[in-house]
Amino acid sequence: MTEPSDILLSEMRGHIRILTINRPERMNALSPELSEALIEAFVESGADPDIRAIVLTSVGDRAFCAGADLKARAQEDAAGKPFQPLLSRVQRYVFEVVYETIKPTIAALNGSAVAGGLELALACDMRVAAEHALFGLPEAKRGKGAHFANVMLPRMIPSGIAYEMLYLGEYINAEDARRWGLVNRIVPRGEALAEALRMAEAICENAPVSLRRMKETAIRSNGLPVPAALRLNEGISPYSSEDRVEGIRAYVEKRKPVWRGR
Structure with missing residues (x-):
């Protein structure tokens, strides 16, 4: 099994903590181990007085995060392992932890953000997207719930657009995402992290x-x-x-x- 230090890389640049999801072979999908590592990293960053901003990104340019690791979940279902709803587990809810972190947070979306990956991006304060990135919530097509997005999306964009994304489960492109306020900036492929760091550096100039x-x-x-x-x-x-x-x-x-x- 991959160690948490391998699936979530951490780097400091001045007062900025860069967290990089490192599961490109699974399109940076969320596993229980990755969720736990994210929770620990965001809690630690919030408590560290030397950290003034957090940038979250991923390895590769295909996907920022593809949501839950459905292959792993299918194996658990086949083995008869019961599913534990996110809010009934011992550990905290990862999207809630990211959302409530007291430091400014920026998601550098190097690739597509779908399902729980989009929810992870929505939990951050701001989002910088590569021009080729797609965004969607296909949970209704998988019999899943999109609980965090159900709450957050209608608060962030016009409710009709939010319901369309939730009910239809179709993807939108980066331009539509910016038009509806889901992303702050669109940059060429490979430039999302650099732009997010420029924003974070400007943030760190402030009190x-x-x-x-x-x-x-x-x-x-x-x-x-x-x-x-x-x-x-x-x-x-x-x-x-x-x-x-x-x-x-x-x-x-x-x-x-x-x-x-x-």
Whole structure:
């Protein structure tokens, strides 16, 4: 069996953590071991004060992630192994962990993102897609559920388009994905990671305290009435932080700020 360190590669570039799914022989499909490795990596990254942004990508240019490993699941079904719904397992729900990570996250979609692979991309804050990538949720064609997408997709794009993707299970191309707001940017084949890193580097130029407040408030306020959302006070307050004092001083002095994250 492949070790978790082999199926999820990790690299630091400055304050950016790059996580690379490494299962190209299975179109980077999600296995239980990979899901567990992703959960651990995102939890660790959220707790590490030196990490200011996370970029998630995959090996190869055929697929970012093809979703669950259906060949492995078919073998388990044949062996009579019961299926455990995602929210009834001992470990946390991988898409939920990625979505709730307090650091900015970018999915560099080097190839197609389908089924759980698209859900993994949707759990990230932003998405950069290679021009040849396709996107779809074929769960209805497989008798599966697309639980995370059922919740998230109608919140992210027009509901009619979301239902069409869910009900028909057909794929859309990168241009349609950008038109409906599923991806932020489209780049030539092989350039998704480089563009995602450029975005991450720009993010890392900004105050960590402000970024954390923005991310936590956006996540926690989702679905709340506006008066309740405005009264949230998540994480460290940028208004009373050292970073706020430094940011204003640096602006007045016409220099780059030196952020301390507090």
